[in-house]
Amino acid sequence: MYLYWAFKASEYGIKLMEKEAFDVMFSMHEPPSSHICAYKIKKKFPNLKWITYWSDPWLKDSTREDSNFIRRNFEKRYEKNVINLADKYIFVTKANRDDYIETYNIKKEDTYTITRGYDEKTYFDIKEKENPKLIDKKKINIVYTGEIFSKLRDVRPFIEAVNKLNLDDNNLYENLNILFFGNIDDEDVKYDLSKISNVKVSNRIPYREALGYMINADILLLFGNKNSKQIPAKIYDYFGCNGYVLVVLGDEKDPIIDVVKNLDKCNIALNNSKDISKKIVELSEKILSGNNSNPIKEYEWENISKKLNSILKGE
Numbered sequence: 621m622y623l624y625w626a627f628k629a630s631e632y633g634i635k636l637m638e639k640e641a642f643d644v645m646f647s648m649h650e651p652p653s654s655h656i657c658a659y660k661i662k663k664k665f666p667n668l669k670w671i672t673y674w675s676d677p678w679l680k681d682s683t684r685e686d687s688n689f690i691r692r693n694f695e696k697r698y699e700k701n702v703i704n705l706a707d708k709y710i711f712v713t714k715a716n717r718d719d720y721i722e723t724y725n726i727k728k729e730d731t732y733t734i735t736r737g738y739d740e741k742t743y744f745d746i747k748e749k750e751n752p753k754l755i756d757k758k759k760i761n762i763v764y765t766g767e768i769f770s771k772l773r774d775v776r777p778f779i780e781a782v783n784k785l786n787l788d789d790n791n792l793y794e795n796l797n798i799l800f801f802g803n804i805d806d807e808d809v810k811y812d813l814s815k816i817s818n819v820k821v822s823n824r825i826p827y828r829e830a831l832g833y834m835i836n837a838d839i840l841l842l843f844g845n846k847n848s849k850q851i852p853a854k855i856y857d858y859f860g861c862n863g864y865v866l867v868v869l870g871d872e873k874d875p876i877i878d879v880v881k882n883l884d885k886c887n888i889a890l891n892n893s894k895d896i897s898k899k900i901v902e903l904s905e906k907i908l909s910g911n912n913s914n915p916i917k918e919y920e921w922e923n924i925s926k927k928l929n930s931i932l933k934g935e
Contacts, residue, residue, distance in 0.1 A: 622653035630660035637665055644932050648673040652695070655702045662705050671708040671931060673734075676850045677716055700724070708931065710734050715875040716849045732931055735879070736853050737924035738860030740915070743835060750832035754820060759797040760904055763837035763863075765830040766854050770806040773843040778868060779812050780893035781900065782819065788897070792904055793818060799833060801825050837863040838907050839900075843891075846870035851879060859885070859919040862912055864903050868896060885913045 645668055647658035655672060662670045678699045679692070687695070703724045709731045711717035717731050755761050768775055786793040798819040804810040814821045834840060840858045842865060845851075855876065858865050865886045867876060872890075880886040889899040917923070
C-alpha cells in the first residue's frame, strides 16, 4: 500500500547516499515497502552494507493469504530480490528466522534474533503524570490494547469465559473492570463484548495514552495469532508493566509460547472458555492476596539496543 512512497523515498535516499556516503543501511519490515525502498538504494550502491529487520513474515503473513494472484506474484518477486541482495537478517522470532532460512537458503550465521523492548524512562514518566479515567482502583483492571482481526484472533472464548464467571462466581465478576482499546473488525464480536456489564470497548487511542492504561492494569490481556509465525508486539510493552499477563494462545503452535513460558509474570491459557476462566480466577486470587508482578529488565530497550548496535557495527 506504500509502494509509491518506497519509490519516491528511494530516489531521495540515493541522493542522500551520494552526498553522505553512509556505511550501513537498516530497513524494517513495517510495512515491507521499507525493504523495497532500501532494495532500490542497495542496487545503486552494492557495497553499502544492508541489514534487514523482519518483524513479521512477508509473503507468508496470514493477512496476505487472500491476496490476488497478481499481487502475490509481485510481492513474491520483491521478497526474493530483497533476500538475495541483503547482507544480514534480523528476526523477532526463531520460528520466523528458521522459516526464512529454509525457504531462501540463507546462511544461518548471517541471521540474528532480536526481540522488541520497552523504554523504562517513558514508563516512569507516564506513571508519574497519567491518570487514566477508565481505571477503577477499587477493582481488578484487565486491559487489552490493540487491533482484533478475527482472522488472526478469536475472542469469542474470552467472551464465553467472562459470561461463565458471571454465573459461577458473581462476586469476582463484579470485581472485574475489563477494558478493550482498539479496532475490532467483527461487529458481532464488538457488540457481544460491549453488552457485558463489566466490559468497556473503546476505539483506538494514542500510544502514550494506551501505555497509561497498560501501566495501571492489574492484568494485561494478550491474544496470540492463529496459524501464524507472528508475535503481537505488545507483549514487549507489557513486559515493562507491573501487571500480570494473561496470554491466550492463538493455537497450540503459537510462537508466543517460546517468549512467555516459564515467566512468573505470564499465565498461558488455551483459547477455550474453561481454561481462560480458570486463569482469570488464578490471577485474580494472586492480586487479591497482595501479590504483584514486576517489569522484566531483560526487555528494557537499553539492553535490546546494545545487541542491535553490535550488529550494525559488524561486531
